[in-house]
Amino acid sequence: MRIVIGNDHAGPKLKEVLKEHLITKDVEVIDLGVREGEKIDYPLIAKKVAEYVMANKADLGVLICGTGIGVSISANKVKGIRAACVSDPYSAKLSRQHNDANILCIGARVVGDELAKMILDEFIEASFLGDRHQRRVDIIKAIENEEV
Secondary structure (H helix, E strand, C coil), rough: EEEEEEECCHHHHHHHHHHHHHCCCCCCEEEEECCCCCCCCCCHHHHHHHHHHHHCCCCCCEEEEEEHHHHHHHCCCCCHHHEEEECCHHHHHHHHCCCCCCCCCCCCCCCCHHHHHHHHHHHHHCCCCHHHHHHHHHHHHHHHHCCC
C-alpha cells in the first residue's frame, strides 16, 4: 500500500508520528508536508495530496492541519475526492466502508498521537462495502458532475 501524507504548519509532529507508524506496517509513505518551522496554506497542501490520490500515485491520502476541517473542505473540492475529517476510529472505519473515503483528515490540535494511530489503522484496514452504499456514492459522484 502507498499512502501520500501532507500537513500544514500545525501538523509536522503528528505527521512524523503517523509516518513512523505506517512504515512499521510496511506501508510506503510519500511525504508532501512541511517540516517544523515551515509554513504553507492548508488549501495548497490539500490540493497536492488530493491530486496524488486522483492520479493513482497513492492508494490513499492523509491530511493534517489544526482541526482537520480546513484540509477536508479543500481536498473535497478536487473532483473524485471524498475526504473525511474524523476524530475517532469508528468514524474512520465507516468513512471507508460506507462512503468510500480516499483521504483521511485529522486535526493535530484535536487528536493525540495514540488516538491518531488508531484512527489511521481503522481507515487503512477498512475497505468499501459497496452494495447499498454504492448507490449513495454514485449520487455523490452525480452531484459532483452536476447530473442531479
